Amino acid sequence: MTTATTSPTAARVDAARAEGRAALVGYLPVGFPDVETAVAAARTIVEAGVDVVELGLPYSDPVMDGPVIQAAVERALAGGVRVKDTLRTVEAVAATGVPVLVMTYWNPVLRYGVDAFARDLAAAGGAGLITPDLIPDEAGEWLTASDAHGLDRVFLVAPSSTTERLALTARASRGFVYAASTMGVTGVRTSVDAQARRLVEDTRRAGAERVCVGLGVSTPEQAAEVAGYADGVIVGSVLVRALLEAPTPAAGLARLGRVAEGLAAGVRGGAA
Amino acid sequence: MTSPPPGGFAAAAGAGPYFGDFGGRFVPEALIAALDELEAAYEKARHDPEFAAELARLHRTYTGRPSIITEVPRFARHCGNARVLLKREDLNHTGSHKINNVLGQALLTKRIGKTRVIAETGAGQHGVATATAAALFDLECVVYMGEEDTRRQALNVARMRLLGAEVVPVRTGSRTLKDAINEALRDWVTNVATTNYVFGTVAGPHPFPAMVRDFQRIIGEEARAQVLEITGALPDVVAACVGGGSNAIGIFHAFLDDPVRLVGLEAGGEGVATGRHAATITGGAPGVLHGARSYLLQDADGQTIESHSISAGLDYPGVGPEHAWLASTGRVEYRPVTDAAAMEAFLLLSRTEGIIPAIESAHALAGAIELGREAADAGRRDTILVNLSGRGDKDVATAARWFGLLDEGEL
Numbered sequence: 001m002t003t004a005t006t007s008p009t010a011a012r013v014d015a016a017r018a019e020g021r022a023a024l025v026g027y028l029p030v031g032f033p034d035v036e037t038a039v040a041a042a043r044t045i046v047e048a049g050v051d052v053v054e055l056g057l058p059y060s061d062p063v064m065d066g067p068v069i070q071a072a073v074e075r076a077l078a079g080g081v082r083v084k085d086t087l088r089t090v091e092a093v094a095a096t097g098v099p100v101l102v103m104t105y106w107n108p109v110l111r112y113g114v115d116a117f118a119r120d121l122a123a124a125g126g127a128g129l130i131t132p133d134l135i136p137d138e139a140g141e142w143l144t145a146s147d148a149h150g151l152d153r154v155f156l157v158a159p160s161s162t163t164e165r166l167a168l169t170a171r172a173s174r175g176f177v178y179a180a181s182t183m184g185v186t187g188v189r190t191s192v193d194a195q196a197r198r199l200v201e202d203t204r205r206a207g208a209e210r211v212c213v214g215l216g217v218s219t220p221e222q223a224a225e226v227a228g229y230a231d232g233v234i235v236g237s238v239l240v241r242a243l244l245e246a247p248t249p250a251a252g253l254a255r256l257g258r259v260a261e262g263l264a265a266g267v268r269g270g271a272a
Numbered sequence: 273m274t275s276p277p278p279g280g281f282a283a284a285a286g287a288g289p290y291f292g293d294f295g296g297r298f299v300p301e302a303l304i305a306a307l308d309e310l311e312a313a314y315e316k317a318r319h320d321p322e323f324a325a326e327l328a329r330l331h332r333t334y335t336g337r338p339s340i341i342t343e344v345p346r347f348a349r350h351c352g353n354a355r356v357l358l359k360r361e362d363l364n365h366t367g368s369h370k371i372n373n374v375l376g377q378a379l380l381t382k383r384i385g386k387t388r389v390i391a392e393t394g395a396g397q398h399g400v401a402t403a404t405a406a407a408l409f410d411l412e413c414v415v416y417m418g419e420e421d422t423r424r425q426a427l428n429v430a431r432m433r434l435l436g437a438e439v440v441p442v443r444t445g446s447r448t449l450k451d452a453i454n455e456a457l458r459d460w461v462t463n464v465a466t467t468n469y470v471f472g473t474v475a476g477p478h479p480f481p482a483m484v485r486d487f488q489r490i491i492g493e494e495a496r497a498q499v500l501e502i503t504g505a506l507p508d509v510v511a512a513c514v515g516g517g518s519n520a521i522g523i524f525h526a527f528l529d530d531p532v533r534l535v536g537l538e539a540g541g542e543g544v545a546t547g548r549h550a551a552t553i554t555g556g557a558p559g560v561l562h563g564a565r566s567y568l569l570q571d572a573d574g575q576t577i578e579s580h581s582i583s584a585g586l587d588y589p590g591v592g593p594e595h596a597w598l599a600s601t602g603r604v605e606y607r608p609v610t611d612a613a614a615m616e617a618f619l620l621l622s623r624t625e626g627i628i629p630a631i632e633s634a635h636a637l638a639g640a641i642e643l644g645r646e647a648a649d650a651g652r653r654d655t656i657l658v659n660l661s662g663r664g665d666k667d668v669a670t671a672a673r674w675f676g677l678l679d680e681g682e683l
């Protein structure tokens with residue numbers, strides 16, 4: 001993994017570490033419930049204390065996502081959201097000053113053109129990509145493009161990853177390595193799998209400088225627990241649910257703010 | 273056609289993970305260990321005479337192999353008087369070619385020591401075959417099926433449940449095969465420690481395209497020898513329908529390095545120009561879906577476009593990567609067949625030969641009609657081998673609606 005100076009995301013994670021805490025990474029899908037509200041939602045979680053924003057590019061076949069994010073993304077697509085809306089949203093959210101990563105399945109990037117997407121993402125102020133269905137073995141074009149445009153590339157590791165694959169993924173990643181806490185898809189879970197801690201340790205031993213944990217983290221207590229051993233805590237479904245279940249966009253933003261504040265307190269060791 | 277690769281097409285196709293620019297593994301990291309495990313088990317099995325003997329025994333005593341060849345002269349009169357031979361995969365146990373693949377994968381599941389299998393299904397034929405093998409091998413079985421397809425193919429839902437499988441209707445996205453695959457992949461990511469994914473076609477991440485092809489290759493190996501024996505020569509043309517592409521690759525492979533024309537018939541739905549079709553190679557573009565780089569139906573943003581076909585088994589916006597490669601080399605031609613042309617062929621085979629084909633296979637029959645007539649126009653009488661991939665029992669309700677075969681009170 002390359003050094004913090006070339007990666008805005010790594011710099012942010014390191015800044016949190018300097019405060020003696022883990023970073024909070026918050027996921028929201030672009031265009032849900034509509035493009036403007038999604039931008040407001042991202043600003044809301046930044047104000048609440050999220051350190052890095054992860055914007056999901058809505059995709060028709062999200063195989064790594066559970067029911068909550070699937071429902072939100074389906075609604076975004078039904079509302080007519082396009083790839084260029086993701087770039088616009090990145091630009092608006094990057095203006096808050098936090099690193100903005102785009103979480104995207106691979107085909108939309110392929111279709112856009114890998115280098116063209118990297119160029120336009122960088123121009124919009126984006127920090128890089130999280131790629132749930134792209135493993136480093138298949139990522140040649142993206143490795144080249146992300147180097148050319150100075151973007152972070154966050155690959156995933158899972159409890160099933162072998163030591164060799166942990167090392168391969170750690171080497172290929174820039175920003176941080178995304179450790180999937182459990183074998184499964186995104187969703188709200190009542191507990192964070194104990195194997196997450198071991199995966200973080202193994203991934204560090206394999207050479208990763210920064211490891212953030214995602215999948216199923218939903219409460220301030222869980223965030224505090226994961227913050228105890230990881231460099232960052234990634235939350236998604238619980239944020240999306242706040243928007244999904246609210247009767248109006250305004251009520252959704254208010255609820256989202258409260259949920260994000262709770263999680264931000266969690267990573268600061270101040271779980272309610 | 274570009275000139276054949278040194279050593280021929282069959283050798284160049286190889287064991288994956290890539291077929292030219294196509295194939296690979298575009299899946300979550302969490303699945304890589306399972307795919308590696310499956311690949312290793314398959315590699316071992318592939319070179320193990322005991323595995324081959326066990327599969328051959330099952331095919332002889334359970335599937336009913338070798339499947340026969342039937343010459344269909346009355347049907348052939350409508351094909352420009354071509355000579356038409358059908359490879360009768362419809363006579364296999366469970367009624368289609370899907371069992372060839374499923375028995376191989378079920379044996380592998382046992383070897384890996386997993387106790388649960390999952391599958392996706394469109395027409396229900398792969399689901400029925402998987403449920404059948406699960407009953408035979410005492411495996412727990414869950415089949416994902418788009419809600420839309422559970423309605424179109426209700427008979428097969430009941431068959432799967434009779435066989436002891438759990439059928440899960442999938443209500444996301446377009447509620448068809450593509451969404452059933454998404455849901456099966458989510459299940460697999462979650463339950464991979466106990467579960468093997470018995471994939472139904474030559475699409476998906478490596479090793480599925482190569483492995484499923486190898487299990488289906490028996491169709492072409494048998495048919496090549498049978499046609500040589502019956503006619504004293506190789507066929508001029510081999511025709512097969514292409515959904516994901518397993519029955520087509522299965523019959524094509526034995527002929528890849530022969531001077532034989534190979535034609536894959538895609539589901540043209542209401543016509544490729546209408547946008548309501550499932551002709552992935554004819555009307556799609558390269559991209560990634562369900563774990564492999566291949567052709568797919570997609571919009572300008574790379575979102576998958578819903579496919580349309582009267583045939584649930586062909587109603588899929590993707591296609592196996594080896595077909596994408598064979599198309600790019602020009603070795604295999606791909607053509608669309610409309611719903612209407614397929615249904616006409618469906619009725620014609622039923623009326624002229626007393627064989628009710630699957631609507632999927634009727635696309636290949638419609639291709640034979642077209643190819644035979646083109647040959648006649650050019651002054652030739654071709655021998656056309658058609659892969660009759662399945663039987664039409666499951667499609668009787670659809671046909672009754674299409675042709676208005678039942679009166680109000682009989683519906």
Ligand SMILES: Cc1ncc(COP(=O)(O)O)c(C=O)c1O
Binds near residue numbers: 394396515663
């Ligand atoms: C009888 C029959 N033929 C063909 C197909 C299409 O699959 P493939 O293209 O993999 O052969 C199906 C799929 O359900 C089928 O049931």
